[in-house]
Amino acid sequence: MTAPFTPTAPGLDLFAAEPFHDSGPLCTSASAPALGDTVEVRLWVPDLWHASAVALRQVRDGEPVATALERGPADGAGHWFTGEVLVHNPVTRYRFCVVGSQDPSAPSPLPYAWVTAAGVRDHDVTDAEDFTLIAHTPAPDWVADAIVYQIFPDRFARAAHSPTTADGLPDLDLPDWAEPMRWSDPASEDGHRNGVQLFGGDLDGIIEHLDHIQGLGADTVYLTPIFPAGSVHRYDASAFERVDPLLGGDDALARLSAALHERGMRLILDLTTNHTGDRHAWFQAALADPTAPERDFYLFSGDGDDYVGWLGVPSLPKLDHRAPAMRRALYEGADSVTAHWLAEPFSADGWRIDVANMTGRHGAQDLAHEVARTMRRTLGRQHWLIAEHGHDATRDLDGDGWHGTMNYAGFTRPLWAWLADPDSDLNWLGLPMSIPRLPGGAATRTLRGVNAQMPYPSRLHSQNLLSSHDTPRIRTVTGDAGRTRVALGLLACLPGVPTLFAGDELGLHGLNGEHSRTPMPWDLIDGSGPASAVTAIDHDALTTVQRSFAARAASPALRRGGIRWIAATADALVFVRTHPEGSVLIHAARTAHDAIEVPTDLLLGTVRAQNPSAALLHVGGAAWADGAGVLRLSAEGPGLSALPLTDLT
Template sequence: MKSIPECLFHSRSLACKKPYGAAPAGKKVEFAAYPRREQGISRMTLWVEEDGQQAEAYPMRWFGLAGARDEYGASFTPPHAGLYWYWFTFDTADGPRFCARGYGGRCEVLDSMGDRFQLTVYDPSYRPPRWFGEGITYNIFPDRFCRDRDPVQPEGEGIAPRVLHENWDDLPVYRPDEHGEILNNDFFGGTLRGVLSKLDYFESLHVRTLYFNPIFQAYSNHRYDTGDYKRIDPLLGNEEDFKTLCSEAAKRGMRVVLDGVFNHTGYDSRYFNGRGRYDSLGAHQSKDSPYCPWYEFSEWPDQYGSWWGIYTLPQVNERNPDYQSFIFRDADSVVRRWLRLGASGWRLDVADELPDDFIAGLNVAAKQEKPDALVIGEVWEDASNKIAYSERRRYFGGGELDSVMNYPLRDAILAYLNGGTAEHFAETMETLRENYPRDVFYNLMNIIGTHDTARALTVLGVMSEDWKKSRDERAHYELPPDRLETAKRRLRLAAVIQFTMPGSPTIYYGDEAGRQGFEDPFNRRTYPWGAEDREILAFYRRLCEVRADSETLIRGELRFDTGENDALLRYERTLGRSRIIVLVNRSRQEVRTGVNALYALDLLTQREFDCEDSSGIEITVPAETAYLLQCFGSAE
């Protein structure tokens, strides 16, 4: 007998909707609704609207009684990939009613139109590469991770004079110059060979993907102002260094993913050549430049579109055929070339500012070069229904993005650990799980820190008033001992959640070593080799080991169990007969809870829990503690 929901319709119940969540195009989606008999319903209708089109009505048949409820059903077969919306109407003696989307996927009966339910439809023939989501990722900010030599002022075409730090532990330059600009042209000299020398370190963390922030020649230390897409920044090394790194990493089962900054170039670049450092004829120098049509000038040469109005980041017209050929269509295009040289995929910077056809074309080119190439997008919100520049995006229909950066997970983790409820965290994740195709949900880049965010340890330790400190104060700020201990406990909880969600847990370099820092550039300080927080690092190593060795955490189903206690986050990962229950207690008081098992083993500490009677195991979760319980057997 199927389990009937307690409301008229629940979008996450298989009794109401099959399949769960996103649906493949061309396959029937079945809907069932269960109004109470005393409502006296005479007719029910399912309404389906393809995004931006006219809604269509699907009369629902009465299928009989279901306890104290009637059962009505209808089906809809989405003809093609895209975003669809649905809702229900029914007639009563008191007039028509609307069944709209309420909290948690539950139906809300209203007198007028309310929020609609979302149905994401994808192309079933398109399968994102699974290797990414199944492994652990390490995010490297190239200039600040590791150097194999003292930095030397590079020379050559396009190279601007650079400020070189001899001391690896210096603060990055953060004050404006005499013209009021922060140039970001101070370098610490991290190199590709430095990364190569740390492959043993990555192996100790069971890393399977090395994701690099930009590595191409650029004026700035962050290198998001690309100067030459086809040249490794000489301070980092050269093309041979890159090939060697990819080759040696592959021998250890690791892949390399590059950052593709294709929405804008650098002002100081081969293409725009605003400072005339390149031998090429740039768009800023002549309207006859082959690169001039790439840019949009309102008044040549000094008035042009730029990313967020930053003059050093002139925007390109991604629909320009020549630009597309250069980036991904030509045999020696940027995307294809670096894949051939050893990369396994691309992360697209500001993906919501790249047109859908540009992303789709890039994806095709990448897959032609390497069938299992990965294309990840930087999207900060729910990417399934994202609207950018008044246009609905088609990221997950098939053939665009294989994954996105999971900022909603980061936000939900930090909100929960800073006093939010377990229910709110679960709702955030369940919304994504319902809206994303399963292959995408299990392929997400799960982050708690990036080069664009303050360090996780800092966010979890500072007081609200600390964010109001002056820039000089924030530059030198270190958490006091009591706050540091609190932050470390919370960081462990954050990492447990991150590593037990479907998708690739992604470590931002130095987070695992206890690095602190507010906003850019304080979140981009060098990796503290030899001065790591050994306690945090040991915890990460153990957590990485658990995640790498567990097929259940890699591929298992996810089910939340909330409502018992706002401070206790509880969920299960299951695969076949294997069952792992995750218990996270963010409060400063212990929490007691029951576990339906005869025996349980905490995978983090190897602590054992036995059933004292047939009712299961009673577990006390200490304050600010997480258990990762491998469970065996079931209580009566």
């Protein structure tokens, strides 16, 4: 079910004509309640539905409980209804039922409808789509306001004092696997070759470019692994107790952390809890002696040397989380690796967990929830715990484990499918096909449906990514500078923590995850070097990032608000980030489109901005006109506008 009425514009889904509730502060009195609390919830129902009754259905101790909602005052073309949800269980699910009028002279669109986190349904659905309240200790408060900048350390920057040869190669004590590269050399598309191409980026090089990062509006730096390993990506760690000397060692990390915190910024590190490298001291001890304690750290078959490698890769032996000694060494308690890097002088502010979706899972073994819960206890209340996850993360977010996920499924994939180059031959994130180009309605259904499966606080504390070190770059995905700017605007406007992969602010290209690990072209940024097809800088993208992040920082709605979908056509997405301190309407267009007309009374507000200079954010060819009770949204080309609204209440 999309809209209950026949839209006037071809292909228009007018979601504004549906009953509305979201999990933001406009519609719920508490986002992080304690067990036993009562939370007030509010639902808006258009008068066109002729509702004879509105009920709240919640689940207590596994049993559905329905209560009637109290009808409140009119607002716009409908009425608000109010009810209470008792947070009786740590995870409390609820939804609403709107019952149609029994008066044949005032026919309702539907006999009854369920209002769920995924939208309005004209039939019974499972509890998976319900709104969810979580009574567990919430993520740190700062996460909702964070803007993250992701760095692949070897490819970001060499420090000014980093030694190089006359040919521009890193002049370091290189391991046997490393192939030294000039900073201007291309990054290989081949995974094995790329993994050994050492360009010589280091942690002190990051310190020297913090002005650039902070100038974008980012306040949190996330580093891919920094431990010694058998590759430059370092996901095959040979030790967890020290920083790779190639990056500057422990002292360099302490300097970077201090420099970030002096600026009021934060540091997130990357840990592999699913596997180590085969050079790791634990694994070498396990191979050398079948009776060694480290033998239990891995999934061996009997007394022989047969073991499980992650995805069958022998250089990545998989950890066995049934081993108490391994858990204590890696992530359980104050003496663990996890706790060590949170303490001074390193003072990391959280961990991103690599392959979190497979951690503790193998065959009949499933300890992923216990791993997440244990790590969360080790981190405490002020540190962020983010999980890598490439698909539906529902099972891993509905409780007291990971605070959030890398939201590839509920952000990256739908936006790629909507904004992709129609002629793209890039791989569709692992599927045996190129990226499809879907209409806005399909993208909206994914943005609503996938994210409905997770508690809203988990969504707000998840990373939104347009690209990463594991994917093609967004500029290559869209094939167009204008659509790239729309994507960068949406990065700041949709719920979640914006996470920008270093180089995307420059419009860098990348054909796959390996090729995307291109060294930052600092010579082009300062104007001292020649451009190329890979490293040509898009200054409009840079400006868009700065303006988008500034808009997010200025708006409680964009940082912490709920979301109400208003309309979608093939080429446009329209939604409102709702918040009592001021809501914001976002209109995103992937290309020119005819006007979308939204009745102002269904919008529950009017646009304050009369021209682009008054918009919170305006990019490209989006346009609007508000008058005579109708908001008209159009576009002459790719564009995005974020427009302050009058109070939705």
